[in-house]
Amino acid sequence: MSAAAEPKRYLVVGPSWVGDMVMAQALFKTLRQREANCVIDVIAPQWSLPILQRMPEVRHGIGLPVGHGDFSFSVRRDLGKSLRQESYDQSIVLPRSFKSALVPYFSSAKTRTGYRGEMRYGLLNDIRPLDKLVLDQTVKRFVALGLNPGELPEAIPQPVLTIDQKNQQRLCSELSLDLSRPVIAMMPGASYGPAKCWPLEYFAELAAKLTERGNAVWVLGAAGDKSSGEQIIAGIESAKNLCGSTRLEDTADLLALSATAVSNDSGLMHVAAASGVHVIAMFGSSSPAYTPALTNKKTIHYLNLECSPCFKRECPLTHLNCLRNIHVDDVLASVEMLLAAT
Numbered sequence: 001m002s003a004a005a006e007p008k009r010y011l012v013v014g015p016s017w018v019g020d021m022v023m024a025q026a027l028f029k030t031l032r033q034r035e036a037n038c039v040i041d042v043i044a045p046q047w048s049l050p051i052l053q054r055m056p057e058v059r060h061g062i063g064l065p066v067g068h069g070d071f072s073f074s075v076r077r078d079l080g081k082s083l084r085q086e087s088y089d090q091s092i093v094l095p096r097s098f099k100s101a102l103v104p105y106f107s108s109a110k111t112r113t114g115y116r117g118e119m120r121y122g123l124l125n126d127i128r129p130l131d132k133l134v135l136d137q138t139v140k141r142f143v144a145l146g147l148n149p150g151e152l153p154e155a156i157p158q159p160v161l162t163i164d165q166k167n168q169q170r171l172c173s174e175l176s177l178d179l180s181r182p183v184i185a186m187m188p189g190a191s192y193g194p195a196k197c198w199p200l201e202y203f204a205e206l207a208a209k210l211t212e213r214g215n216a217v218w219v220l221g222a223a224g225d226k227s228s229g230e231q232i233i234a235g236i237e238s239a240k241n242l243c244g245s246t247r248l249e250d251t252a253d254l255l256a257l258s259a260t261a262v263s264n265d266s267g268l269m270h271v272a273a274a275s276g277v278h279v280i281a282m283f284g285s286s287s288p289a290y291t292p293a294l295t296n297k298k299t300i301h302y303l304n305l306e307c308s309p310c311f312k313r314e315c316p317l318t319h320l321n322c323l324r325n326i327h328v329d330d331v332l333a334s335v336e337m338l339l340a341a342t
Contacts (some may be wrong), residue, residue: 007037011083011091011109013046013100013211016068017191018248018267020138021048022159022274023294026092027142028057029157034146035139041086043079043103050249051271054161064103071099080106092145093124113145138291158294159274163256164249171250172257174243181216182339184253185277187263189225189243193313195285196264198323203232205328206262210335211236218242218258220268221253260338262331269293280334284323285310299334301326 010031010079021044028040041060042052045068052061058119065081066072080103089235093114101123103264104112113126120127128149131247134285135141135153141222143153172179190196207217216238219229224245233239246254251268252275255261261272272279273295281293283302292298302308308322 007039008035008090008252009039009086009088010041011086011088011104011107012040012042013091013093013095013104014042014048015094016045016206018048018051018266019270019291020094020142021051022161022267022270023139023291024142025055025057025161026139026157026272026294027092027094028055029159030143030146030153041088047248050247051161051252054249054252055159056162074087074101074194074316075103076102077106079103080108083107090126093269094142094145096130098123115141115145139294152335156294158296159270160270160276161252161274163275167250168257171246171254175240175245177218177240177254177257178216178238179257181214182259183216183218183257183342184210184335185258185261185263185272186217186219186232186268187221187261187268187272188219188228189221189268190264190266191222193285195312195315195320195323196266196308198282198284198326199265199320200228200231201329202326202328203262204234204330205226206335207232207236207239209332211238211329213336215259215339216240218254220246222255242259253285259342260335260336265291273298278338280331280338282323282326282331284308284320285312285315287311299338301331301334 017153039059043062046063049061052058088109090111091109096115096117098118101120105123111126112124114124115130116127140153218240219232221243225243229241229243233241255272255277256274258277261277263269263281265283269281273293278297279293280299288300288302304320
């Protein structure tokens with residue numbers, strides 16, 4: 001009687017952006033759907049490790065101790081060599097850079113899969129062409145690397161982060177958060193650039209109107225968003241500016257307590273979608289067709305102007321009409337419609 005086959009062992013090199021890391025869970029889910037017992041380890045920036053811990057498909061998040069954009073050849077080589085004992089069957093490299101393929105190469109993963117780019121011949125031995133017309137979404141490109149060559153993604157699994165109820169209770173106690181009223185979370189940041197950002201004065205007007213109607217407003221974001229949060233809640237005593245006061249995994253737990261989340265197209269929009277909250281998202285320089293919130297619980301505001309999507313960090317025409325013409329009352333109506341239905 002033959003012994004049972006060993007589960008396939010994957011080493012995935014994850015992306016460097018918050019939203020992309022959340023979308024990468026669709027790949028992890030796809031691999032698990034194909035082989036329920038497979039082992040998935042993920043190389044990732046240190047900041048993303050707590051988010052990976054909220055993905056039950058991932059066994060280990062492996063921190064890459066280098067700064068964003070750093071080549072750090074010796075660090076990548078040494079990390080790869082330290083992983084040889086894991087005997088990975090396949091490494092899937094999501095970024096298209098040369099440096100991202102170094103750890104899998106030095107780990108001696110048997111099959112090293114990634115898209116053609118930056119002369120990675122030799123580092124990768126399963127190089128796939130990228131047809132951007134067929135794979136027209138970031139998440140589709142991620143999932144396709146987990147399929148057989150030439151196979152196309154069909155149903156894309158939606159990311160779902162595990163929510164920690166004990167941590168929710170701790171946060172509510174330590175931050176003095178009131179759950180007696182419907183909570184509207186607001187995420188005004190977008191690290192890519194200002195062409196993705198709905199004007200702060202619009203967020204502020206929306207926050208004022210929502211609190212007047214008896215709702216609670218929490219502004220969520222990184223420490224760099226703290227001043228934006230202060231501008232949004234100025235003069236609103238009951239609103240909370242939590243920017244910089246929570247870790248990324250805390251933000252996921254707080255979003256799960258919210259009635260809805262109003263957000264730019266940002267990493268936190270994807271965290272919100274994976275946390276189970278209804279997302280109301282404004283798209284400007286980017287496109288909801290390319291990087292959609294991967295949830296059925298969403299309301300999208302996108303004007304589809306002639307100049308959109310430009311995918312620029314700053315508006316090349318300087319007017320930012322793609323976002324300025326998304327009016328506060330239109331977003332307010334979306335929030336109120338959602339609250340009325342709950």
